[in-house]
Amino acid sequence: MSATPSLTCYILDTGHCLAHEHHLIEGGARQEVACHSIVALIQHPEHGWLLWDAGYAPRMLDATARFPYRLYRWITPLRLRPELAAAAQLPRFGLTAADIGAVIVSHFHADHESGLLDFPTSRYVTLPEAYASIANLRGLAALRRGHLPALLPADFAARMTLLDRFTGPPLPELGPTCDYFGDGSLLLVRLPGHARGQMGMLANTTRGALFFVADSCWLARSVQTRRPPARITHFIADDPTQVQRTIDGLHAFAQARPDVLIVPSHCPETFRREVEPTPAA
Template identity: 50%
Template sequence: MTFKMLTTGYCLADESHVLRGGRRGVSVQCPARAALFEHPQGRILFDTGYAATHLFAAASRFPYKLYLRATPVFTSPEESLMAQLSREGIAPNAIHAIIVSHFHADHIAGLKDFPCAHFIASAEGLWEVQNRRGFGALKRAFLPELLPTDFAERATLLEYFTGPELAPFGPTHDLFGDGLLRLVRLPGHARGQLGLFAQTSRGTVFLVADAAYCRQAIRENRPPHPITNLFTDKGAAVCATLAKLHAFAAAHPEVLLYPTHCTETDP
């Protein structure tokens, strides 16, 4: 199974916010990445990152425009996942499924570009945001206009994980029953956040979404600044999940971990 990371633009954040003890007043780029897997069942995406056309339209009205003030975004239509895949000869209707790690805007902005794709997401993650509007949505970094109107009809919504355990995270969900793609619960940053543990032609990879903003945070067990709790689900769970990732990375150096917003390149 092949695997490729794609970058759809970036936002700016204060280093001290994404990494506790980081430099205050120093802006760092946080790329919005998505992943493409060529699985025997079809092409699978993990998130969609930014899609300029949809994102800027969804954030054009108050109070949603405050999203772009809090996290200034730099992207273009040419950087959207759909545009990048099209340049590689992959049409939008060739995407079999999209795994939604969580419903923050920088992970779902491109969902509408793939009208034939099946969605896979956490049930509690969707329930948490689907009826939120205005400041209630903004508090969860959710822009309602980004969600396709038929999302629930096209989705498999996961409630219980009963598959093989991945210590220390608990049971997983084996997406196709072949052990290649296993979903992992990573609570804290967003309700129902999912990670993806995958066996690929490049080795074992673990996409951890926003359970950490960078690999340095995992290596050093350094959570984000408490100010980020303004838009995260549960601050204590953020720290607990990061501690598990730190222990996992130390015990399994052969597994390459991918936080969505990390700027580090592959070793």
């Protein structure tokens, strides 16, 4: 059996919003924290480049300029810079958007989908239930799901790949995976609760095994301590009971696989340790 290929992986900051730690985790400090939205730029040695999530992009400010979408900005005050958009950072890696074969969308919340329009030739990879949950929503109905319709490319459906073959090796406590390249290097797994059809991505990289868990938890220490986000955040969750089950599953996974680094999309602690230096302001 041949060895699993190692992927090159750069974790990039696309901007941040301000949040309160005691909302992000039960029993958290009453202090304001910067919640960066990270994306991962990944290169497979044979199959080329892909992006995990599209992150923030400045067009999110336009998309939230008017009601009802402006409510999004009230809840999460935005601190965005054009040079932090994922596509704007590609040149320093010698890349353009055309080099990105696929963008894997963990879930359809605005802080993960604002950059999608910057990738006009990429495939968009997601779960059928994730796309179905937002495809026809507008106005308040979309906002209630954290989705801003203006951020979705008009030809999204024509370029999307809906994952339905979860026949890869199961992850301890988390269930079956989709083996994206068929060589074990990138496994996608359902992480339900936070948003309908949310996915995680376990990547075998040259910097070790990284498990991108999207918004299953906002702080990595939620997984270590099995502490969920505060109750006040339940109103944005697809299924609050399932949020806790997924955190419990990740906790058990982390016990079984201590070699794997859990990477939530917005954890300030993980951000400080793992993210590439950002371009100067």
